[in-house]
Amino acid sequence: MGGGSSYDGRSGQPTRILIINPNSSQEMTKGMLAAVEKMSLGDAIRVSSYTAPDPAPASINNGEDIEASDKVVFADADAGKMRLDEYDAAIVACYSVHTLVTKLPHLSPQLAVTGIFEASITTAQLLLRPHSSEKWGIVTTGKFWEDHLSAGVKSFLGLDKEGPNSSNFAGVFSTGLDAGDFHNVPQEEVDAKLRDATRRLLQPGDVKCIVMGCAGMAGLEDIIRSTARDILGPEAAEKLYVVDGVKAGVLQVEQMVRSKQYFT
Known part of the structure; x- marks a missing residue:
């Protein structure tokens, strides 16, 4: 390979x-x-x-x-x-x-x-326009990861753990699934939960990059992008970056x- x-x-x-x-x-x-x-x-x-x-x-x-x-x-x-x-x-x-x-x-x-967590942060930051209000965010699995990954982003970027997030970071949005569920749960349920998390991330606006916050999500970029088309429209969705860690x-x-x- x-x-x-x-x-x-x-x-x-x-x-x-x-x-x-x-x-x-x-x-x-x-x-x-x-x-x-x-x-x-x-x-x-x-x-x-x-x-x-x-x-x-x-x-x-x-x-x-x-x-x-x-x-x-x-x-x-x-x-x-x-x-x-x-x-x-x-x-x-x-x-x-x-x-x-x-x-x-x-x-x-x-x-x-x-x-893959650290690599995805670096990649997302590079894909945004420098010195802009563009944002990136993470779609992940269970609720535990919302706090864990949010704190991890701060640590990686050298920010005070008690202070605010980077202005370019839109946050972590969970699907409620475990990593193994992406291979074991019916595909319709996986799709629905991933679409919901993606929708919640995109709705505030100005998100230009979505990171798939689980190795088990490999290959699911199309679900995220199709959800983006529903929310942002075809043109903006095609310009959205979807990062596999x-x-x-x-x-x-x-x-x-x-x-x-x-x-x-």
């Missing part, structure tokens, strides 16, 4: 990226890889995947699940089972402020590491690898 025209400087070798799914759902990993396949990356990027084994949770729905998944994945990484030394970059594919994002670089300092992560870590080469 891979594409593009840039190489990592190792005699023309492709940039080797490991997507780490810290939950134990193989279906979710397959969905993420399918989304990356559609990027048509060519030969300059080689993507591999790791799915956490049991007893990692099948769906990460709260802080306890983040902690449990960290324990399982970090143990594998520390024991060398993930072979991190064979990769240039790693993406933690859980849409959360996941502790693995800060812990993995201590095991493998050569790695460029990001999470896994895709954003792949693009970001490739840039991180190159930046490490050029600026050190």
Whole structure:
């Protein structure tokens, strides 16, 4: 898997990226890889995947699940089972402020590491017009994530946790579903709940970018965009950016690898 025209400087070798799914759902990993396949990356990027084994949770729905998944994945990484030394970059594919994002670089300092949450924030900010009133927001799963991700955005942007949000951030809107529900619940119910969350995000106006706040949402961009057409009209909906965090992560870590080469 891979594409593009840039190489990592190792005699023309492709940039080797490991997507780490810290939950134990193989279906979710397959969905993420399918989304990356559609990027048509060519030969300059080689993507591999790791799915956490049991007893990692099948769906990460709260802080306890983040902690449990960290324990399982970090143990594998520390024991060398993930072979991190064979990769240039790693993406933690859980849409959360996941502790693995800060812990993995201590095991493998050569790695460029990001999470899909962090990559999506950077991408959304870049897609807005600089110094404008344009906004971006997150559509996510359960209610827990509204506070967790809102606090995470502040932390990532270096804002006071007790202070106001960035003026460009429209907030987090939940569907009420768990991550695993996107593969198990009837599609009509998934569509309806995702449309409702998208509608609530868009209604205040000036939102130019929507981030899909769950790895399990990979491939559901069309539902968000069709909802946008109903609210904004066809022309504005086509100009709306819909960000998949896994895709954003792949693009970001490739840039991180190159930046490490050029600026050190």
